[in-house]
Amino acid sequence: MALRRGKSKFELKSAAQFGHMREAGLVVAEALAQVRRAVAPGVTTLELDAIAESCIRGAGATPSFLGYHGYPASICVSVNDEVVHGIPGSRILTEGDLVSIDCGAIVNGWHGDAAISVPVGQLDPAIERLSEVTRNALWAGLRAVVDGARLGDVGAAVEASIRSADYPYGIVVDYVGHGIGSSMHMAPNVPNIGKAGSGPKLETGMALAIEPMVTLGSADVDVLGDDWTVVTADGLTAAHWEHTIALTEEGPIVTTAAEDER
């Protein structure tokens, strides 16, 4: 199908541009895989940042977070009640923590953005389940990204997936997914709730970052005094999973998924 370039409200990517986005996505996947393997009791969050940065730079890519609106690191590390945008530092991970790692990279000007939640040792089963529900919701959202679907279908799929779980989880609405391509954050916003059949049509050439943030309690969040770290207002644990998905001429491709994921 021909791209309706110029008529869209959104940035539509060529096959070559999607190629760069896939390269960036694979760099993000590898950086997250290396960080996941390094997560253990006694490790500091700054050590995880160093691993990600050297992986990204070693691949010839650029960390997109570093310097973004003054952000001081290459990844976000959000532990337990921290939802997103936790700044790596001297904090030492301990058994039972749930650590959300968010990472972005740029190849030839094109972006990939993904996040995973990683257990430190043995988790409380309720927290393990929270992370699983969040990851399943991400994939429900990804499956809704097809040519001709509507943006509201994505949020509706994410929301329905979470609501169908066996527990009244909180769905964070103050932060959302986003269009992505030549910038990390572009139109449209991609909420984690929605009404099926509503909103603009998804079309070949678009790319979205889908990123459900789910909590064990209230969905209310606060921002800490560092002006970055987003925490749950009630102090309960949150999980965060994210992928970038491209609507290519050959169909949807999760650019930040390793070849063996899916």
Ligand code: MF3
């Ligand atoms: N990757 C985050 C997102 O998913 C943004 C991180 S903000 C930064 O939208 F400043 F840390 F880069």
Ligand code: CO
């Ligand atoms: Co994102």
